[in-house]
Amino acid sequence: MQLPEVRGTLTLDRPLDGLTWLRVGGPADVLFQPADAEDLASFLSRLDPAVPVFPIGVGSNLIVRDGGVRGVVIRLGRGFNEIEIDGQEVTAGAAALDAHVARKAAADGVDLTFLRTIPGSIGGAIRMNAGCYGSYFADVFVSAEVVLRDGTRRTLGPDDLKFAYRSSVLPEGAVLISAVLRGPGGDPEALADRMAAQIAKRDETQPTKDRTAGSTFRNPAGFSSTGQADDTHELKAWKVIDDAGMRGARVGGAVMNEMHSNFLTNAGGATAQDLEELGEEVRKKVYAQSGITLQWEIRRVGESVAKNKD
DSSP: OOOOSSEEEEEEEEOOGGGSSSOOOOOEEEEEEOOOEEEEEEHHHSSSSSSEEEEEEESTTTTEEOOOOEEEEEEEOOOOEEEEEEEEEEETTTTBBBHHHHHHHHHHTTTOOOGGOOEEEEEHHHHHHHTTTEEHHHHEEEEEEOTTSSSSSSEOOHHHHHHHTTBBOOOTOOOEEEEEOOBBBOOOHHHHHHHHHHHHHHHHSSSSSSSBSSSSOOOTTOOOSSSTTTTTOOOOOHHHHHTTTOOOOOTTTTESSSSSOOOOEOOSOOOHHHHHHHHHHHHHHHHHHHSSSOBBBEHHHHEEEEOOOO
């Protein structure tokens, strides 16, 4: 493939396993780390439109299959992690970590505390409409700036993204570069105390020291909190997994975590195939036991086996 000149970094056949929390996956044909938004826009405007692009964040919610990813994988870095606060509005680069945004906002008296325990970056949080403790990204979202596949920049609002439970809609090939959030006011000390309590609760109930990608499956029948009175997550994915007898189930180096059975874990030496096969086995067993079809929350991308490039 013909690659335009850039100011950032282009790496051919770049292994992606080290860029994901599960530490699995084959190489990208090309990994592009743009220097800034202008570098990204220029690259996309000159790249052959037939070449697919796939943006990734810090890989906290991702299985890259063992055959790798064809086309160009785009990973945003330092040029996209700024955090600025103006009154109750927080502007954050797509590469800014959710936890950092929560802490900085709290120090300025803006309550985005629900982001503190969400792994990953702001770009991924938008893509997945991340949420916890009854709050969702959709609840605080004002707008996002994206670079489209043809290199043009556009500002998108809530109506454009069509937030739903653990999902949003973006134009094909678009790369999120920043977002504006608006949170309620709060006392910085009280907000810091709340985040500390949330971290303590998470560490007591979730395998934070193990190699996971967060929750594996969506809670059954969940959807985005956008003011509906009937928003509920009373039926938990871990409960139906337990009822199907799949806590601790294994395939190769993959295991459904003993501490929290909705955490698919690389217990050592797992391949992407091990992880995905175990996840699919869990879905089958849950359906057979309860009639519930679990939906993946972890994104799975790439090819299962490497293709001959000759």
